[in-house]
Each structure stands twice: as structure tokens, then as C-alpha cells.
Amino acid sequence: MEKQEAAQRLTEVMTKFTGYVGKHLPTDVQAKLKELSAREDKPLAKVVYQSMHDNQEAAARLNRPSCQDIGVIQYFITCGAKFPFIGELEGVLREATLRATREAPLRHNAVETFTEKNTGTNTGSRIPWMDWDIVPDSDECSIDVYMAGGGCSLPGAAKVLMPGQGYEGVNQFVFDVITSYGINACPPLLVGIGVSTSVETAARLSKKALFREVSSSNPHPDAAKMEKLLEDGLNKVGIGPQGLGGKASVMGVNIESSARHPSTIGVAVSTGCWAHRRGNIRFKSDLSYEIISHKGAAL
Amino acid sequence: MKKILTTPIRDEDLEDLNVGDVVYLNGTLVTCRDVAHRRLIELGREIPVDLKGNAIFHAGPIVVEKDDGSFEMISIGPTTSMRMEKFEKEFIEQTGVKLIVGKGGMGPNTEEGCRKYKAVHAVFPGGCAVSAATQVERIEGAEWRDLGMPETLWINKVREFGPLIISIDTKGNNLFEQNKASFNARKQPIIEEINQQIRFIK
Ligand code: SF4
Numbered sequence: 001m002e003k004q005e006a007a008q009r010l011t012e013v014m015t016k017f018t019g020y021v022g023k024h025l026p027t028d029v030q031a032k033l034k035e036l037s038a039r040e041d042k043p044l045a046k047v048v049y050q051s052m053h054d055n056q057e058a059a060a061r062l063n064r065p066s067c068q069d070i071g072v073i074q075y076f077i078t079c080g081a082k083f084p085f086i087g088e089l090e091g092v093l094r095e096a097t098l099r100a101t102r103e104a105p106l107r108h109n110a111v112e113t114f115t116e117k118n119t120g121t122n123t124g125s126r127i128p129w130m131d132w133d134i135v136p137d138s139d140e141c142s143i144d145v146y147m148a149g150g151g152c153s154l155p156g157a158a159k160v161l162m163p164g165q166g167y168e169g170v171n172q173f174v175f176d177v178i179t180s181y182g183i184n185a186c187p188p189l190l191v192g193i194g195v196s197t198s199v200e201t202a203a204r205l206s207k208k209a210l211f212r213e214v215s216s217s218n219p220h221p222d223a224a225k226m227e228k229l230l231e232d233g234l235n236k237v238g239i240g241p242q243g244l245g246g247k248a249s250v251m252g253v254n255i256e257s258s259a260r261h262p263s264t265i266g267v268a269v270s271t272g273c274w275a276h277r278r279g280n281i282r283f284k285s286d287l288s289y290e291i292i293s294h295k296g297a298a299l
Numbered sequence: 300m301k302k303i304l305t306t307p308i309r310d311e312d313l314e315d316l317n318v319g320d321v322v323y324l325n326g327t328l329v330t331c332r333d334v335a336h337r338r339l340i341e342l343g344r345e346i347p348v349d350l351k352g353n354a355i356f357h358a359g360p361i362v363v364e365k366d367d368g369s370f371e372m373i374s375i376g377p378t379t380s381m382r383m384e385k386f387e388k389e390f391i392e393q394t395g396v397k398l399i400v401g402k403g404g405m406g407p408n409t410e411e412g413c414r415k416y417k418a419v420h421a422v423f424p425g426g427c428a429v430s431a432a433t434q435v436e437r438i439e440g441a442e443w444r445d446l447g448m449p450e451t452l453w454i455n456k457v458r459e460f461g462p463l464i465i466s467i468d469t470k471g472n473n474l475f476e477q478n479k480a481s482f483n484a485r486k487q488p489i490i491e492e493i494n495q496q497i498r499f500i501k
Binding site for chain 1 (some may be wrong): 319321358359360361363373374375376378379381402403404422424425426427428429430432433447448449462464474475478479481482483485486489490492493494496497498499500
């Protein structure tokens with residue numbers, strides 16, 4: 001395929017997919033919300049879950065973004081070094097953001113820093129944000145689209161602990177963040193935790209953790225154990241939907257980690273709201289694609 | 300039966316409401332958030348919409364302007380109310396607004412405003428922006444459009460707008476403060492219990 005033709009095709013698909021992600025929740029999130037909603041017996045919690053359900057139906061029926069805050073658009077790209085259109089992707093994703101903003105339509109959310117002007121296009125310097133992982137031998141490309149509103153971005157926090165504080169310090173940090181800032185982030189939340197060597201590595205991993213399915217577990221048994229302990233523990237706090245009290249505070253807790261310096265424990269928390277709008281799409285080198293996050297999705 | 304408030308809202312309509320009650324709104328609901336609050340309170344500019352007896356919504360919507368100059372509400376959901384805490388008491392005093400709709404709780408300043416000037420704060424479930432848009436019958440006007448789409452004062456006629464969960468009532472009770480106190484009381488013992496099981500550094 002000619003590069004130009006390929007870029008056009010990719011732009012078309014990514015424009016539609018970006019809009020789609022703003023209007024439909026991923027399959028795993030939908031299932032989790034249904035499960036949590038069935039567990040509630042408090043009247044206020046039930047009222048809120050019912051509103052969420054009605055809203056998602058209305059969004060699909062009317063073909064509109066389900067939450068008005070579509071965030072600053074982010075793409076997390078895991079691209080094979082041999083994917084033939086790797087060089088086109090940056091331009092493609094910028095153009096897809098511009099077009100999805102007009103066509104979906106999406107609220108204008110990109111404010112240029114220091115100039116302090118809303119660009120009106122959802123693009124700006126370094127925005128849409130693109131994060132790259134390169135896979136050496138592959139010719140395929142996987143893209144996570146993510147829309148995090150202001151509310152669920154605000155709890156984000158990172159810190160470097162001393163080894164003496166141990167995993168206990170990580171535990172305390174997570175609870176402090178979620179109980180003080182989680183309420184305004186539209187719970188039940190997906191909590192992403194990065195445990196790594198410094199603030200920026202931990203922060204990046206905490207965000208990557210949000211792209212794992214809500215009910216998935218870390219492959220390391222102790223990490224998985226800690227995910228479960230934190231999930232159950234945060235649920236016992238009983239934040240409930242919208243912080244109004246209830247059986248669940250979170251949809252899940254996902255931890256991602258790296259090796260680290262012996263004298264540091266970098267920890268970071270990122271949160272996803274109940275309207276966790278992430279989408280995963282995978283392209284083969286011939287640009288045939290599969291949507292992984294939303295079962296039965298058609299663009 | 301649904302309890303419905305209709306604008307203009309009078310003091311006596313709010314008297315019997317308690318935190319945790321669920322109500323719906325008929326009438327005028329004006330979006331009003333960060334910069335609009337700042338303009339009125341800090342910069343002393345006159346707000347170009349009469350809010351007496353009406354409701355405001357801490358929200359930044361998606362609106363489409365049609366070719367004939369009319370507007371269509373596409374998606375409108377609440378934003379975090381706490382950002383307006385600093386201004387809200389004086390805002391209630393100066394405008395005579397009776398119902399403040401947003402997301403999450405507000406603090407002592409708003410509690411005092413609600414108690415003194417007889418107003419309530421209520422939450423609309425966050426993220427339910429399409430449902431909310433379908434409850435907007437029409438947009439009657441737009442002021443301070445220089446602020447851009449999210450911050451413009453959009454004047455909406457709404458019908459059975461809700462559910463609105465009362466979070467601060469006219470007695471100054473505060474649902475989220477009560478909840479926060481119980482979350483914090485539960486938290487530390489849970490943390491200690493987990494700590495026993497994650498001593499991975501030996
Ligand atoms: S936290 Fe999420 S659901 Fe709530 S308003 Fe923000 S983007 Fe929407």
C-alpha cells in the first residue's frame with residue numbers, strides 16, 4: 001500500500017474509533033458496573049447506578065459522548081518496529097483527533113499552557129499526547145485510546161518512598177489518595193498503581209495499569225495478592241457510587257511495576273472513573289484491524 | 300412519587316428538604332463555573348443573567364450552534380463543585396440563587412451560605428451527561444460567550460431534571476462531610492490489617 005493511501009485509511013479508522021470510545025464503555029467495564037450495581041442495596045447507590053445505566057443507553061441511542069468531559073486525548077501506542085506505517089502514525093493520530101473533535105463532536109479541552117488559550121481543536125503542543133512502546137520484531141501495531149476527564153485526573157499523585165516504608169508505605173499512599181481525592185473522581189474507580197524507581201517511571205506505569213482489564217491480575221503472585229487486598233480494603237471503606245456510600249469504592253486495582261534502585265520505592269496512583277473510556281485497537285501490517293476492548297464494535 | 304422543584308424556588312420549598320433526599324427540577328438552570336464565579340466575586344462584574352430563585356449548574360457542556368443561530372444541548376454533566384467553594388457563599392448572597400447543582404461535596408463556606416440565605420446544594424450523578432442533555436428542553440440564551448464553550452453561561456429550560464441528591468440542606472447539614480468522616484474512621488484499621496500481609500521486604 002502506498003504510504004499516503006495507508007495514512008488516509010488509518011486516519012479514517014482512528015477518527016471513528018476515537019469518537020466511538022467517547023460514546024461506548026469497554027466490554028469489561030460494562031460487565032463490572034453491572035456486577036457492582038447488582039450488589040448494592042442502599043437507595044441512593046441504586047439511584048446512581050440506574051442513572052449511569054440510562055445514560056450509557058442514551059449515549060449509544062443518540063450517538064453522543066457519554067460524558068461531556070472527554071479529557072485531553074491520549075494515545076498509548078505499542079508499535080512493532082517493522083510496522084510499515086510507523087512513521088505516519090504521529091500525523092495520523094493528530095489528524096484523527098482534529099476530525100473526531102468535529103465529527104463526534106467532542107468538547108474542546110486543550111488549553112495551551114502559558115498562552116492560556118483554549119485551542120478549540122483538542123490539539124496543541126504535544127497534544128494529543130502520544131506514548132510509545134516499540135516492539136523489536138513485530139510488524140503489528142496496538143493503540144490504546146484514552147479519555148480521562150479532569151475529575152478523574154485530579155487524584156493523580158506520585159512520590160518516592162524510602163525502602164524502610166516498604167509496601168506498607170505504598171498501601172498508605174494509595175488509601176490516602178483515594179479517600180481524600182477519589183470521591184470527586186466519579187467512583188467506582190479503577191485504580192492504577194505504579195511501583196518503580198522514581199516518580200516519572202512510577203507515574204507512567206500507573207497509567208499503563210489502567211489499560212489492563214478491570215478484573216485482570218498482575219502475573220506476579222505477590223503483586224496480585226496486593227491488588228486483591230487493596231481492592232477489598234478500599235471497598236470496605238464504602239465510598240460507593242459518586243461518594244454517596246455503598247458496597248464498592250472501586251471497579252478494580254491494577255499494579256504495574258519495574259525493578260528499582262535499592263534505596264527508593266517510587267509509587268504513583270492514576271485513577272479512572274466509572275466512565276472509563278479506553279479503547280484498544282490492533283492493526284496488522286496490511287491495515288486490517290481488530291477492536292479488542294469493545295466486543296462486537298463496528299465503526 | 301417524584302418530588303419536583305419549580306423555579307422560581309421559594310424559601311419554603313426548600314425548608315423540609317434534608318440531605319440524601321432526591322428531587323427533580325423544572326424551570327431555569329444556568330451553567331456557571333470557575334471563571335463566572337471569579338468574575339462576579341473577585342472582579343466585581345455584574346452577572347448578565349438574573350439568578351434570583353433559579354438554579355445554577357457547575358457544568359461545562361457540549362453545545363452545537365445551528366445555522367439559524369439556535370443551540371442544541373448535546374452533552375452536559377456536572378463538574379467538581381469544590382472548585383467553586385471559595386466563592387459560593389457570596390455568590391448565593393449576591394445572586395439569590397436557590398439551588399446549586401454539581402458533583403461531589405462543598406465545604407463550610409457553602410454550608411454557611413445555604414443556611415443563611417436558604418439555598419441547597421445537590422449532586423447530579425457525574426458522567427451522566429447525555430441523560431442530562433435529554434432533560435434540557437431548550438437553550439434560551441448564552442452569555443459571556445467570550446469564555447468559550449465550557450465556561451459560557453448557558454441558560455437552559457429543563458424538565459424533570461435529575462436525579463438531584465441533596466448534599467447540603469438549608470440547615471447546613473453536609474452529606475459528603477458526614478460520609479468523609481465515616482470513610483476516614485474506617486480507613487486506618489483496614490490499612491493496618493493489609494500491612495500485616497504485605498511485608499514483602501524482609
Ligand atoms: S470523572 Fe469521569 S465520569 Fe466524572 S465527569 Fe469526569 S470524565 Fe466524566
